[in-house]
Each structure stands twice: as structure tokens, then as C-alpha cells.
Amino acid sequence: MAPTVKCPTCSQSVVFEEASRHRPFCSERCKLIDLGEWATESYVIEGPPLEEEDLSEGLEDMEISPKNWS
Secondary structure, eight states: OOOOEOOTTTTOEOOSSSSSSTTTSSHHHHHHHHHHHHTTTOOOOOOOOOHHHHHTTGGGGSSSSSSOOO
């Protein structure tokens, strides 16, 4: 039996299984509310601020181009 978790947005119970389309959220609405919280920086992961060079570090080694998209 699949475990039941609480939706991070509204606390409604959600069966955590592949058939639960929006897991761990109960609905698309709750999923989008959560995304909006991250986008407006209401949610953050604490730590020292990153410098711009830290963000681009390692990107040179990545092969990102439309030919690699599948």
C-alpha cells in the first residue's frame, strides 16, 4: 500500500503513488501556488549568496544545445 502524505500547500491527504498525478501536491492549483512562492522568493534555501561567477562555474563543460535535446 502506498504511503499517504500531506499536500505541502493545503495539508490535504494525498496517496503518494505513480497514479497521483500532482504528487506530493493534491492538485495542479496547489502545485502552481507552491511554484509561485518559489518564484517570488517567499521560499528560499538558506546559505551564503552566490556570486555570478559561481553560477556560471562548470557550465563551460556542459553540452547544452538544441542538437542534444530529445
